Amino acid sequence: MDHVLSLIGGIGMFLLGMEVMTAALRDAAGRDLRAVLARFTTTPLRGVLTGAGATALIQSSSATTVMTVGFVGAGLLSMPQALGVIFGANIGTTATGWLVSILGFKLQLDALAMVLLLPASLTLLLGRGGVARAGRVVAGLCLLLVALALMQAGAADLTGWLTPERLPGASLGGMLALAGLGLAVTVLMQSSSAAMALALVLLDSGALTLIQAVAIVLGMNIGTTFTAILASVGGSGPMRQTALANLLFNLGTFAVAFPLVWLGAGLIAGFGARHDAMTVLLAMHTGVNMLGVALFLPGTARFAGFLARLVPNPKEPPLVTLDRGMLRDSEAALVAAQTAADAIAARLFAALGAALDARPDYRGLSALAACDEAIEELRGFLQNIRLPEGRQSAEQVYSALLHQLDHLTRMRARTQSRGHFTALMDDRVLRRPALATGACLRRLGAQYSPREAARLARLQALIEHRQSRHRRGLLLGEHAGMYALGDVFSHTDAMRWLLRTLHHAVRVAEYQRQARAGLPAAPEKAAG
CATH class of the missing domain: 1.20.58 (Methane Monooxygenase Hydroxylase; Chain G, domain 1)
Structure with missing residues (x-):
C-alpha cells in the first residue's frame, strides 16, 4: 500500500511543482511573451519557431495554446499565424521530457532539490517581484525532482505486481488501448508533462516496455488538446477554429505515426534494447511532433481554409441598430x-x-x-x-x-x-x-x-x-x-x-x- 501512496503522492507533487514553476515562468515572460507571440509570427514558419521557443520557455504547451486561442479571438493573430504557433508548441512541449530525464533520472538531483527547497520557499515567501518569481521557479523545480524520486520509489515497489505482461501488448488492439490510456491520463491530469513523467518512471522501473510507452505517449499528444478546447467553449468562431486545429493536428499526427510505430515495433524494441530506452522514447516523442509539423506546415493556408468551412464564423448581429x-x-x-x-x-x-x-x-x-x-x-x-x-x-x-x-x-x-x-x-x-x-x-x-x-x-x-x-x-x-x-x-x-x-x-x-x-x-x- 505504501508504494501506491508514494506513486500517487509523487504524481500530485509533480502536478503542483509544474503549476508553480509554469506560473512563475509565465509571469516572468509576461508582456514580453505576449509581444513575441503577437509580433514574431508573420509567417507560419516563424510561428512554429516562436511557438516552440515560447513553450520550451514556460514549460507548458497548454498555456501557449490557450494564449494563442485568446489572441485569435482578439484579432491579434490570423488563423495561419496561430496555426504556426500551435504546430511549434507541440515541438516545444517535448523539452519538458528531456529536462525531467536529464535532471531527474540521469543526474538524480533529488537530494540537492531537498536542500534547495527551503531557501527557495523562503525566497518565494519573503521576496518581492523578480526575486519572488525566481524563488518560485526554483521551488517548483525542486518539487518536480522530489516528486520524481517519490514516483520512482513507488514504481520500483510496484514491479512485482505491475508488469508489461499485465498490460495490453504490441498487437494493433493492444496499442490502441494503450494510446487510449495515455489520452485518458493526460485529460485527467490536465498536464502532458506529468503524464510523460509517469510514463518515464514506469519505463525506467520496467513496468512498461518501450513499445507500450511509445503507444501511451502517442495518446498523450491527443489528450493535451483538451485544455485548449475547454478555453474555446463560449468563445468566438476563430477561437473554436484554433482549438479544433490543435485537435486535428494531433489526430493527424497520430494517424500517420501510429501505423509506423505498430509496423516497426520489432525494430524499435531492438533499438531500445541496444541503447537507452528512455532516450529513445524522448527522441521518438520529439520526432513524431516534428513529423506532424513537416506534414501540416506546407499546407497551412489550405488547412486554415478547411477550418473556416468546418467551423463557420457567423457574423455577429449588430450590438445596436439605429433607425x-x-x-x-x-x-x-x-x-x-x-x-x-x-x-x-x-x-x-x-x-x-x-x-x-x-x-x-x-x-x-x-x-x-x-x-x-x-x-x-x-x-x-x-x-x-x-x-x-x-x-x-x-x-x-x-x-x-x-x-x-x-x-x-x-x-x-x-x-x-x-x-x-x-x-x-x-x-x-x-x-x-x-x-x-x-x-x-x-x-x-x-x-x-x-x-x-x-x-x-x-x-x-x-x-x-x-x-x-x-x-x-x-x-x-x-x-x-x-x-x-x-x-x-x-x-x-x-x-x-x-x-x-x-x-x-x-x-x-x-x-x-x-x-x-x-x-x-x-x-x-x-x-x-
Whole structure:
C-alpha cells in the first residue's frame, strides 16, 4: 500500500511543482511573451519557431495554446499565424521530457532539490517581484525532482505486481488501448508533462516496455488538446477554429505515426534494447511532433481554409441598430441614442468586469469588435440629430450623449491593452481595489444603478489617493532590491491604466445619469 501512496503522492507533487514553476515562468515572460507571440509570427514558419521557443520557455504547451486561442479571438493573430504557433508548441512541449530525464533520472538531483527547497520557499515567501518569481521557479523545480524520486520509489515497489505482461501488448488492439490510456491520463491530469513523467518512471522501473510507452505517449499528444478546447467553449468562431486545429493536428499526427510505430515495433524494441530506452522514447516523442509539423506546415493556408468551412464564423448581429427614420422626432432620436449608448456601456463594463476578477475571463474582451461598429453607428446617428430651438433639456441630453460617446471610445481603446491585468492581480496594494472595480463594473454591465456608479466614483478617489504613495513604495522597493526595475514599470503602468479606465467608466455612468434625468422615458435597464 505504501508504494501506491508514494506513486500517487509523487504524481500530485509533480502536478503542483509544474503549476508553480509554469506560473512563475509565465509571469516572468509576461508582456514580453505576449509581444513575441503577437509580433514574431508573420509567417507560419516563424510561428512554429516562436511557438516552440515560447513553450520550451514556460514549460507548458497548454498555456501557449490557450494564449494563442485568446489572441485569435482578439484579432491579434490570423488563423495561419496561430496555426504556426500551435504546430511549434507541440515541438516545444517535448523539452519538458528531456529536462525531467536529464535532471531527474540521469543526474538524480533529488537530494540537492531537498536542500534547495527551503531557501527557495523562503525566497518565494519573503521576496518581492523578480526575486519572488525566481524563488518560485526554483521551488517548483525542486518539487518536480522530489516528486520524481517519490514516483520512482513507488514504481520500483510496484514491479512485482505491475508488469508489461499485465498490460495490453504490441498487437494493433493492444496499442490502441494503450494510446487510449495515455489520452485518458493526460485529460485527467490536465498536464502532458506529468503524464510523460509517469510514463518515464514506469519505463525506467520496467513496468512498461518501450513499445507500450511509445503507444501511451502517442495518446498523450491527443489528450493535451483538451485544455485548449475547454478555453474555446463560449468563445468566438476563430477561437473554436484554433482549438479544433490543435485537435486535428494531433489526430493527424497520430494517424500517420501510429501505423509506423505498430509496423516497426520489432525494430524499435531492438533499438531500445541496444541503447537507452528512455532516450529513445524522448527522441521518438520529439520526432513524431516534428513529423506532424513537416506534414501540416506546407499546407497551412489550405488547412486554415478547411477550418473556416468546418467551423463557420457567423457574423455577429449588430450590438445596436439605429433607425434613421427616428431622426424626424428629436425626442425619440435622443431616447434611441441613449439606449444605444447604454448597450455599448453594458458590453464594455461586463467585459472589463469579467477580466478584473480573481478568476479572469478574457473572452468578453476578445469579442468587443461589435462595440467598434456600434460606436461608429452611434456617432453617425448623433451627427444627424436636429434639436428644436429653445429646448434646453434636449440640449443637455445631447451634450451628455456626446460626452458618453467620447468616454466610451476612449474606454474601448483601453480594453486593447491586455498586459495590465496580470500586474494588477499580482500587486498586493492594487489587487483588492482592482477586484472591487471588476465587481462594480459587472453589476453596472448587468443593470445601471446610481448606487453602483457612486461606488465606482469612490473607488477612483481611493486609488487616486493611494497613487503617489504606492509609486513611491515601488521605487523605494526597487532601490532596496525588492523589485526589479521592469516590475516597477509594469505595476506603475497598470495603476495608471486602472485609473484612466476608471475615470472613463465613472464619467460614462455620470453622463448616463444626466441623460436619463433629461429624457421623457429613460430606459430602466441597459441593453446588452
